[in-house]
Amino acid sequence: MSVERVHSRTHEVTIQAPAGVVYALLTDSPSWPLHLQSAVHVEQLEFDGRRERTRVWSTANGRADSFTSLRTLAPELRQVEFRQEQPTAPEHPVSGVWSVVPLAAQRSRLELRYHFTTSAGDPAAVLESLRTAAELWPRLDELALSFDDSVRIEGPAEPVYDFLYRVQDWPGRVPGVIRADVVEDEPGVQAVTMDTTQPDGSVRTTRSLRICFPHAGLIVSKQLTASGLMSAHTGEWSLIPDERGVTVSAHQDAVLCRETIEQARKEGTDTAGARRHARETLGRGGARVLALALAKKHTQCAVRVL
Structure with a gap:
């Protein structure tokens, strides 16, 4: 019986943030x-x-893998120990520790020491993402956007969920959606490429990953393609049924690009105006509100046929 060799590595990055x-x-x-x-x-x-157990879905090359991680938080040391269990991909590191070392009032060092048996992916990319996010922290209230849209449906939840799940059927049913290609190599994990028409008549192509939880009435998504408006965009469909029907909510979170705010200011629009424009664009983009309205119509028609 062969025993895999355990390797150890250390990565670090200096961050201009406390x-x-x-x-x-x-x-x-x-x-x-x-x-x-x-x-x-x-x-x-x-x-x-202090002790946390999470399931994490992460992406590489447009595909999602998941693993469960056990973490122990030590805020007095600014350290987090972790151990991954049940990985679906062997390249994940199996254990390690994160450490944050203060260097000055507005500068710190983030260190990752980890142990693994096979290739450990790209930890440097993770550190770079953390550095970028931490350095945006002073402006996060200005750049972060979070909102909900919801609709009440007098009907069963199952047809509504099926409508939202079968995104490949949206072209021709959801205004603005002209193409939706779905690859579902693993049940409930969808890689979606979608073409939508924009207000100026142009066509925008987006790629996203969706994780579907039918028993919870939940679909979460993350956009993988960057846009000029935002640097990150995630979403969540949730269905809450009761004895009379179901409430369907679409929650969206985004981080606006700094350039979006700066360009708006140059054009004479204040930050609040830029955020309102972003809210309207995001609500329109992806046709989430329209999809909710169509889901309502679709479900009510289905109930009448039944």
């Missing part, structure tokens, strides 16, 4: 999909304030 900010970002695992390029969705399974 150590407390970097540590807060490192420990806020549910926010990673918005700040880390590779993270698609994080589900916090257990957390008692």
Whole structure:
């Protein structure tokens, strides 16, 4: 019986941000999909304030893998120990420790020491994503955008979920969607390439990953293609049924590009105006609100046929 050799590596990056900010970002695992390029969705399974168990879906080359991670937080040391269990891809590191070292009031060093048996992917890219997110922290209130749209449907939840799940059927049914190609190599994990028409008549192509949880009435997504408007964009469909029907909500989070705000100011629009424009564009883009309205119509028609 052969025993795989365990390798050890250390990576570090200097960040122009306080150590407390970097540590807060490192420990806020549910926010990673918005700040880390590779993270698609994080589900916090257990957390008692110091010990955390999460399931993480991450992406490489447009495909999603998932693993469960056990983490121990030590805020007094600004350290996080982790051990991955049940990895679906062997390239994930198996254990390690994150450390945040203060260098000055507004400067710190983030270190990653980890141990693995096979290739450990690209930890340097993860550190770079954390550096970028931490250095944006002073402007995050200005750049971050979060909002919900919802609709009440007098009908069963199952046809609504099926409508949202079968995104490949949206062309011709959701205005503006002219192409939606879906690759689902693993049940419930969808790689979606979509073409939508824009208000000026142009066609925009986006790529996203969607993780579907039918028993929870939940679909989460992350856009993989950058745009001039935002540097990160995640979304969530959720269905809450009751005895009379179902409430369908579309939640969106985004981080606007700094250039978007700066260009708006040059054009005489203040930050609030730029955020309103972004809110309107995001609500229109992807046809989420329209899809909700069509889901309502689709479901009510289905109920009448039944």
